[in-house]
Amino acid sequence: MMKNKKWLGFMFLAIFTLVLSGCNFSSSNKKEDEPKKEDNGKEGGEKVDQVLNLSEPSDIPTLDSTKAHDAIAFNVLNNVNEGLYRQNQDNDSVLALAEKHEMSDDEMVHTFTLKDTKWSNGDPVTAADFEYAWKRVMKDNGAYNYMIVTAGVKNAEAIMNGEMDAEELGIKATGDKTLEVTLESPNPLFKTLLAFATFLPQNQKFVEKLGDQYALEADNILANGPFKLVNWTQEQGWEMVKNEDYWDAENVKLEKVNVFVVKDPSSGINLYETGKIDRVKLTSALVDQYKEKEDFKNVKAAGTVFLRFNHNNPALKNVNLRKAVNMAIDREGLTDVILKDGSSPIYGVVAESFYFSPDKVDYRELNGDFNKGTPAEAKEYWEKALAEIGQKEVKVSLNIADTDEMKKVAEFLQAQLEDNLPGFKLEIKAVPFKQRLEIEKAIKYDLSLSTWGPDYRDPMTYLDMWVKGSSANRMDYYNPKLDALVTEARGETDLSKRYKLLLNIEKIFLEDDVAVAPLYQRGSSVLLNNKVKGLVDHPTGADTSYQWAYIEE
Structure with a gap:
C-alpha cells in the first residue's frame, strides 16, 4: 500500500508538471543550461528571469468588477486594473x-x-x-x-x-x-x-x-493596470504579463506572474519544493515540519471565518439555539491544534489588531468577547432551545468550499457540535468555492462556513454587510436598529461619536441577535522563496500587489 501511494503521488506530480508546461507557465528559478545574459547593463552579469509563480485554492468566478465578490477575483483585478x-x-x-x-x-x-x-x-x-x-x-x-x-x-x-x-x-x-x-x-x-x-x-x-x-x-477583459491577463485556463490557472502601456511601467520589474489552481496542499508543497511555485501556504500538518526553515513566515491577517445561520430555518432562527452553537465550539482547540497556522480565536466580527479608536485602542479590546462560554453553558441554551422549538433533535447541513482548510474546520465543528449538543446532527456538504457562494446568495443552506476579507481599513467593513438588502448579508438577517445605526455612522463626522456607533452595531448583531458564530481570525504559515522581494500583502481589500515585486539574483 505504501509503495502504491508513493507511486500515485509521483504520477500526480508528473501529470501536474505536464499541465504547467502545457500552459507555458515558466518558473522563476534559472535553469543551469540556459545561457547567461547581461544584467541591467552589467557586463557578464546573469539576468534572472522576472517570473513569479503562485497558487490559489480555487478558480476565478468572474473578473467583472461590478459583479466580483471574492478574494481571488479582487486579487487579479487589483493587478490588472x-x-x-x-x-x-x-x-x-x-x-x-x-x-x-x-x-x-x-x-x-x-x-x-x-x-x-x-x-x-x-x-x-x-x-x-x-x-x-x-x-x-x-x-x-x-x-x-x-x-x-x-x-x-x-x-x-x-x-x-x-x-x-x-x-x-x-x-x-x-x-x-x-x-x-x-x-x-x-x-x-x-x-x-x-x-x-x-x-x-x-x-x-x-x-x-x-x-x-x-x-x-482572458480575451474578454481589458487591462489598464500594472499587468495584463493573457491566459486563463479554467480550474488550472492564469497568467499575467507586464503591461508596457501602464503609466508607471518603468517601476514594474516582474515580466510575468503565473497563478496555478492547487486545491491539494500536498501538491502545493511538492510544487514549491521542486521550484514550480514561489510561495505556498502550509497546512497544520506541515507547520511543525517547516517552521524552523529560513523561508518560513507567519503572517497575521485581518480576514475572518465564521458560521452563517439561515435565519429562515425553523430551528436555526431560534436565538438560544444559535447561542448554544456559539458556546459549544472550542475555538482555541480549532486554531491551536487543528489549524496551527497563526490563526487566532475570535468572538466578534471585527478583527483584532487592525482597527483602532481615535484614542488608539483596539476595537476588539473595547468591545470584548461575545457568546463565549463552556460546553455546560452551551448545553443549557441547547435544552432551552429544544423546548422552545418543540423538538428533541436538530438535523442540519453545513455548506463549505471544498478546500483542505474548510474541510478540516468542518470536521472539527461536526465533532464539537454533535458531542456537546446531544441530538444535534450535522451533515457536511463540500462544493467548489464558486458554488458555495452561489448557494449562499440563494440562501439555500442551513449553516454555511464563510470567510470575510475586509474591504478597507475601518470597522464598518465588517458591520454594514448585515444591513437589509446587502449582497453580503446572504442569510436574510434584518434588524432595523442595526440598519439605523449604520446609516447614522455613515453620516457622522465626529470620529469619537462615530466609533461608539460602530461598537454598538456589533453589540446588536452579536449580543442581542447572536446572528452568526465567529470562529477565528486568519493567519498564514507560508514558505516564500527567498529570492522573491517586494511582494506586498494587504490586510484589507485585495490580498496582494505584484507591482513592486521582483526576483533577486
Whole structure:
C-alpha cells in the first residue's frame, strides 16, 4: 500500500508538471543550461528571469468588477486594473489613475483629473469609463453596490432601495479627463474606499459588445493596470504579463506572474519544493515540519471565518439555539491544534489588531468577547432551545468550499457540535468555492462556513454587510436598529461619536441577535522563496500587489 501511494503521488506530480508546461507557465528559478545574459547593463552579469509563480485554492468566478465578490477575483483585478486610487506598499490609499483630487469647501463635491492612460486594446481611459462602471454596479444590483452607499455617493442608497434610477447616481464625466463625484455628506472614508475593486472603470463599448461573456475569459477583459491577463485556463490557472502601456511601467520589474489552481496542499508543497511555485501556504500538518526553515513566515491577517445561520430555518432562527452553537465550539482547540497556522480565536466580527479608536485602542479590546462560554453553558441554551422549538433533535447541513482548510474546520465543528449538543446532527456538504457562494446568495443552506476579507481599513467593513438588502448579508438577517445605526455612522463626522456607533452595531448583531458564530481570525504559515522581494500583502481589500515585486539574483 505504501509503495502504491508513493507511486500515485509521483504520477500526480508528473501529470501536474505536464499541465504547467502545457500552459507555458515558466518558473522563476534559472535553469543551469540556459545561457547567461547581461544584467541591467552589467557586463557578464546573469539576468534572472522576472517570473513569479503562485497558487490559489480555487478558480476565478468572474473578473467583472461590478459583479466580483471574492478574494481571488479582487486579487487579479487589483493587478490588472486600476482606479482613481490604489493601495501602496504601506497599505495607504494613494492617487493612481487620478493625478489630481480636489474637493469643494463643504467636502461634498470631489473633482478628479485623470492621467493620460489607455486600455490594453488601445482605447483611452476616460472619465466616462468610471461613470459607466459605477452606474452599472447600481443598475445591475452588483454584489458590492453597498460599497458605493458606504462611500456616500449621492442617491446611491435610494437607488439600491429601488427608489431612484441608477442614472441619478452622483457621478458624471464633465470632460474626457475630468470626473465629478457628489456625496450625500462629507465622508472620511471616501478616499480609502476608492482603492477597492468596485470603483474600477470599465470600457462601455467593450463590455456591451461581449454581453454576458464579459470577463469570463482572458480575451474578454481589458487591462489598464500594472499587468495584463493573457491566459486563463479554467480550474488550472492564469497568467499575467507586464503591461508596457501602464503609466508607471518603468517601476514594474516582474515580466510575468503565473497563478496555478492547487486545491491539494500536498501538491502545493511538492510544487514549491521542486521550484514550480514561489510561495505556498502550509497546512497544520506541515507547520511543525517547516517552521524552523529560513523561508518560513507567519503572517497575521485581518480576514475572518465564521458560521452563517439561515435565519429562515425553523430551528436555526431560534436565538438560544444559535447561542448554544456559539458556546459549544472550542475555538482555541480549532486554531491551536487543528489549524496551527497563526490563526487566532475570535468572538466578534471585527478583527483584532487592525482597527483602532481615535484614542488608539483596539476595537476588539473595547468591545470584548461575545457568546463565549463552556460546553455546560452551551448545553443549557441547547435544552432551552429544544423546548422552545418543540423538538428533541436538530438535523442540519453545513455548506463549505471544498478546500483542505474548510474541510478540516468542518470536521472539527461536526465533532464539537454533535458531542456537546446531544441530538444535534450535522451533515457536511463540500462544493467548489464558486458554488458555495452561489448557494449562499440563494440562501439555500442551513449553516454555511464563510470567510470575510475586509474591504478597507475601518470597522464598518465588517458591520454594514448585515444591513437589509446587502449582497453580503446572504442569510436574510434584518434588524432595523442595526440598519439605523449604520446609516447614522455613515453620516457622522465626529470620529469619537462615530466609533461608539460602530461598537454598538456589533453589540446588536452579536449580543442581542447572536446572528452568526465567529470562529477565528486568519493567519498564514507560508514558505516564500527567498529570492522573491517586494511582494506586498494587504490586510484589507485585495490580498496582494505584484507591482513592486521582483526576483533577486
